[in-house]
Amino acid sequence: EAGVAQSPRYKIIEKRQSVAFWCNPISGHATLYWYQQILGQGPKLLIQFQNNGVVDDSQLPKDRFSAERLKGVDSTLKIQPAKLEDSAVYLCASSLVSARGLSYEQYFGPGTRLTVT
């Protein structure tokens, strides 16, 4: 079974530039998560989708971050414009959803390491 795919693996940009990350979840996983992991910290949820609807985006800096999940499969996360403090690893994860709406174990992709200079 193929895992969660992410690209690019690494990205270096200057502040005020824009950047986009792509995630392809495990086939059949209805729930998709984007996490931000700053060096030395645990991952922090940015946004959660169930199919193509947003479940939780309470910690997404909406003035500069946006995300979409068209057709309930692939997802993109965009930052525009980037700030120095956005330097982090961006992790995508996916999970199944039970009939009761409860999410199962999350499977993580390898992440995209973003450096903003």
Place this chain on the structure above:
Amino acid sequence: AQSVTQLGSHVSVSEGALVLLRCNYSSSVPPYLFWYVQYPNQGLQLLLKYTTGATLVKGINGFEAEFKKSETSFHLTKPSAHMSDAAEYFCAVSGSNTGKLIFGQGTTLQVKP
């Protein structure tokens, strides 16, 4: 609200020694608890999880953890450390039906020969 505290950002053990990584949680609802491992430049891999039922949970690679409600703890142990266990370990809690995970800050495990 939920939170996780991992006691000790760095733990160093000798190969063959007991591994003990500490995790305490706070949750206003019955928690689901997880331990993840992260190797350099890789994503997170689930070691084990507690949802309901037996409080002693066994995971992959010889790790286990015990859910102690009275102590709000979920410490991770392994009887004998291997060099390959050197990695970053994260404890996480989920209590909502959305599956949202709240992670601790992580503990780096160093294994000395």
